Amino acid sequence: MNHLISPSILASDFGNLQRDIEMLNHSEADWIHVDIMDGMFVPNISFGFPIVEVAKKHAAKPLDVHLMIQDPDRYLERFKEAGASGITVHFEACPHLNRTVNAIKDLGCKAGVALNPHTPVGFLEDIIEYLDLVLIMSVNPGFGGQKFIGNTYKKLRELKKMSSGRNAKLFIEVDGGVDDSNSLKLINAGANVLVAGNSVFSAKDPAAAIRTLKHPH
Ligand code: DX5
Numbered sequence: 001m002n003h004l005i006s007p008s009i010l011a012s013d014f015g016n017l018q019r020d021i022e023m024l025n026h027s028e029a030d031w032i033h034v035d036i037m038d039g040m041f042v043p044n045i046s047f048g049f050p051i052v053e054v055a056k057k058h059a060a061k062p063l064d065v066h067l068m069i070q071d072p073d074r075y076l077e078r079f080k081e082a083g084a085s086g087i088t089v090h091f092e093a094c095p096h097l098n099r100t101v102n103a104i105k106d107l108g109c110k111a112g113v114a115l116n117p118h119t120p121v122g123f124l125e126d127i128i129e130y131l132d133l134v135l136i137m138s139v140n141p142g143f144g145g146q147k148f149i150g151n152t153y154k155k156l157r158e159l160k161k162m163s164s165g166r167n168a169k170l171f172i173e174v175d176g177g178v179d180d181s182n183s184l185k186l187i188n189a190g191a192n193v194l195v196a197g198n199s200v201f202s203a204k205d206p207a208a209a210i211r212t213l214k215h216p217h
Pocket residue numbers: 008010011033035066139140141142143144145146175176177178195196197198199
């Protein structure tokens with residue numbers, strides 16, 4: 001599968017959200033990554049339903065919603081209603097992960113599970129077949145613009161190996177500190193969805209930055 005690009009609107013200009021989403025519509029972005037932080041699971045609060053609804057209103061591409069929140073089961077339906085195509089929850093926030101994943105699928109959304117940098121890929125051994133997506137965090141979640149953690153490559157290779165026989169269609173997403181200096185290496189390690197916040201929205205020409213991530217060399 002050719003890899004996908006999912007720019008994170010956390011790094012966009014909220015005063016010009018419509019403009020930035022329209023830029024993504026016209027770019028080579030495949031999905032639009034939406035980071036939800038609750039100030040409990042992570043030490044930061046991002047935004048909630050009203051912003052997701054605005055994103056949905058203008059987006060011509062699927063919303064890839066990343067929930068960095070405790071007890072996400074309470075809000076799955078509302079994120080679906082707000083416009084999520086895929087919903088990713090954190091392994092560390094879900095004591096009944098199998099139930100949570102089923103609830104996401106029952107809503108008709110793609111079901112994803114995110115792993116913090118210290119959480120071993122092996123913890124997904126008994127759920128990998130049921131997932132549409134695994135998100136490997138390559139920074140500690142909570143903030144954009146952090147430094148990429150090098151251990152990510154090893155985790156991607158492990159996940160690729162674990163999933164290849166058992167769930168070959170799995171989306172393997174990497175999130176945090178992704179830019180054109182590591183994109184090719186990430187793809188070679190097994191990633192097939194790249195999330196990028198600052199490397200896209202801080203660029204002089206964000207659509208060109210997306211193009212470079214889509215065609216790395
Ligand atoms: C971090 C978020 C990321 C973030 C990525 O907690 O999950 O999606 O927006 O931002 P960059 O690409 O700037 O590291």
